Structures are given as structure tokens and as C-alpha cells.
Amino acid sequence: MSINDDVKKSIYAKLVSSQVDLDQKREECMIAARNIYASPRESVKAMMKYSAKAGDAALVSKLEADPSYFGTMKGYPGSGNSLSIQGMKDRGLAKEEAKLLPGLIRDALAADNKVLSLEQALEARGGLDKGKGGLDFD
Numbered sequence: 001m002s003i004n005d006d007v008k009k010s011i012y013a014k015l016v017s018s019q020v021d022l023d024q025k026r027e028e029c030m031i032a033a034r035n036i037y038a039s040p041r042e043s044v045k046a047m048m049k050y051s052a053k054a055g056d057a058a059l060v061s062k063l064e065a066d067p068s069y070f071g072t073m074k075g076y077p078g079s080g081n082s083l084s085i086q087g088m089k090d091r092g093l094a095k096e097e098a099k100l101l102p103g104l105i106r107d108a109l110a111a112d113n114k115v116l117s118l119e120q121a122l123e124a125r126g127g128l129d130k131g132k133g134g135l136d137f138d
Contacts, residue, residue: 008125015118022115025108032104035097036067038079043071047105056109060102067098 030044037043047070051059062069072078075091 004125008122011118011122011125015115015122018111018115018118022108022111025104025111029101029104029108032097032101036073036094036101037071038074039071046070060106060109063098063102063105067101073098 030040033040033044047059047063050062050070054062067073068076073091074094075081075087075089076094079087079090081087081090
């Protein structure tokens, strides 16, 4: 086994760990979105569209300034339950989670960038050799 193979194995191990971290951070964002928005899937789609158009930093800034820009927040007028006791509880949770969402998004973006850089580093070293059982470093 060459030094290059050892480097590839090391990068690959970091990549796998980083991908797990990214998946966790994405799930945290989705949990927050479900706690914040009356229609979380539509809100996340709106965030992705906004990010593609204006950039990731603009998305985070917009979430900090006006999280309701991306959809009706739970417990607020238009959510269907703003006047109920549950609506009041939902509003409180949505408001608190909305404060956390920009940081969660920022963390997920950083994790995504780390995965991308590790993939590029691995590719720059010739990628992975594919063996019968999947990955083969020998």
C-alpha cells in the first residue's frame, strides 16, 4: 500500500464522518422547519430557491431578519389555529425555533462545504478504486 493509498483512506474516513455530520445537521434544520412553519416542505423549497438566487449568506440574513418571509409560521394568522390554545403554544415554539434556524442553516452549509472539499481532495488524488466489494485501497 502506497502513501497515496493511506492518504486516500484517511480522506475517505473523514468524508464518511463529515457526511454523517451533514446528515444530522440537515435533519436538525428539518425538525426546526417543522416546528416553525405551517407548511414546512413549501417553506424549505422557498428557502432553497432564495438561496439559489441570492446566495447562502443572504438566506441566513433573511432568516434572521424575517423568518416569515418563507412561509406562514405556526400559531400565527393564516396558520389555521392562531386563536386556539394550541396555536398559542405553537406560536411560542415557532418563535423560539425561528431564532435558532439561521444558526442551524449556517452549520449545515459549513458541513456541506466540508463534504464538498473532502470529495474534491479525494478526487484530486485519483478518487477511490472500485473493487468487487465496493471500495478497495490495495
